[in-house]
Amino acid sequence: MPLAILILAVVLTSLVSAYLSMRDYRDLPDRKHPYSLFLIRNLANFTPELLKQLYDDAKKHGIIISFERLFKGNQEALVIYAPKNLLDNYKELLGLLELEDYHEKLKERDVLSWELIPTSAKHNPLAALQESVLRLSLKNLSLKDEEQLIFQIVVLAVESKVGQSFQTSLRVAVVSAELSRRSELAHGVDGIFSRLTGFHKQKGAAKSSQSYGLLKKRGLVPKEISKFILNSESLIKLLK
Numbered sequence: 001m002p003l004a005i006l007i008l009a010v011v012l013t014s015l016v017s018a019y020l021s022m023r024d025y026r027d028l029p030d031r032k033h034p035y036s037l038f039l040i041r042n043l044a045n046f047t048p049e050l051l052k053q054l055y056d057d058a059k060k061h062g063i064i065i066s067f068e069r070l071f072k073g074n075q076e077a078l079v080i081y082a083p084k085n086l087l088d089n090y091k092e093l094l095g096l097l098e099l100e101d102y103h104e105k106l107k108e109r110d111v112l113s114w115e116l117i118p119t120s121a122k123h124n125p126l127a128a129l130q131e132s133v134l135r136l137s138l139k140n141l142s143l144k145d146e147e148q149l150i151f152q153i154v155v156l157a158v159e160s161k162v163g164q165s166f167q168t169s170l171r172v173a174v175v176s177a178e179l180s181r182r183s184e185l186a187h188g189v190d191g192i193f194s195r196l197t198g199f200h201k202q203k204g205a206a207k208s209s210q211s212y213g214l215l216k217k218r219g220l221v222p223k224e225i226s227k228f229i230l231n232s233e234s235l236i237k238l239l240k
Contacts, residue, residue, distance in 0.1 A: 029064045029218055033083035037102075040078045041095030046240060050093070051232035055164045057086055059157035066218040067239050069135065070102070071149040076139060078239060081218055103216045106148075106175060112182040113150075113173035113212035116199040117228065125198045129237045137192045141185060148175035149189065153238060154220045160229055167223045168230045170199060171215045197238070 029035050040046055058065055066081040079099065080087070087096055118124075138149060150173040155166035172193070174185040193199045221228065230238075 029066075029081075033061070033063065033085070035081060036084050037079055037081050037099045038087060038094075038096040039099050040080055041097060042093065043078065043240060045093050046078070046236070048232040048236050050090070051235060052164050054086075054090070055157045055166070055232065057089070058082075061086075062156070064154060064156050064218065064220050067153045067155070067235070069138075069151040069239055071139060071141075071143055073143050073145040073147065074139075076135070108209065108212060110177050110182075111173050111175050111208065111212050112186050113171060113208050113215050114186075115202045115211055115214075116170040116172060116193060117202045117226070119194070119198045119200055125196055126234055126237065129196055131237055131240050134192070134196050134238055135240065137196060138189065141188050141192075143185075144176070144181070146177070147181065147185070149173070149185065150175070150215065151238075152215055152218070153235060154218050155230075155235070156220055158223060158229070160231075162231065165229045165231050166235065167220065168228045168235075169219065169221045170228075171211060173212060173215055 054065070063083060063086060065086075068079045068081065070077045070079060080094075080096075084098075087094075090096065138151065141149065143149060150171075152169075152171040152173075154169040154171075158165055158167045172189055174182050174189060176182045176185065190201060223229070
């Protein structure tokens with residue numbers, strides 16, 4: 001093989017490897033800030049205005065935050081994963097209750113997890129979505145007592161032309177001991193998100209085990225790799 005072709009092949013291989021490494025890169029919460037999981041009990045105060053205040057506090061220190069809507073059987077909850085000192089100012093306002101991380105009790109073999117991305121900029125059902133519609137639609141999946149659904153939104157406050165915004169990563173996981181039920185629930189969840197939000201499963205996405213690993217770590221896709229911006233109003237529509 002001529003030397004020039006060999007050099008070109010090496011360069012191309014290096015570029016492809018670098019691209020794949022960047023594509024799979026995720027920012028993780030900074031462990032120098034003690035993080036914990038909190039139940040949000042006062043949902044009446046969980047509003048776009050509160051998120052805008054939280055935006056200001058988080059942006060000062062570049063803090064990653066995870067909001068997670070959890071369903072188990074006929075029960076549901078909204079939790080937040082963030083540094084304890086950041087949430088001190090919101091403890092009474094949101095009725096925060098510190099929890100043990102629920103991932104400690106899950107069996108990975110029972111979990112099917114994937115990432116969501118927008119379908120296109122032109123197709124945006126989220127703009128017309130009313131508050132609580134997504135939550136109630138997911139609740140209507142009729143989970144069995146030990147089955148679970150996790151909807152995770154990991155955010156980082158960023159500068160934007162449209163004002164206060166968040167770089168966002170969305171993940172979903174269904175939990176069931178039955179393989180057929182995991183597939184059935186995943187199909188139902190995909191349909192709900194596609195219809196109501198325009199979000200869909202990422203093509204060529206990581207395996208479920210990799211996605212679940214990122215869900216547990218609350219990993220964020222940086223905007224330099226894949227820009228996915230949502231504002232406070234959109235986050236409330238998705239979570240409340």
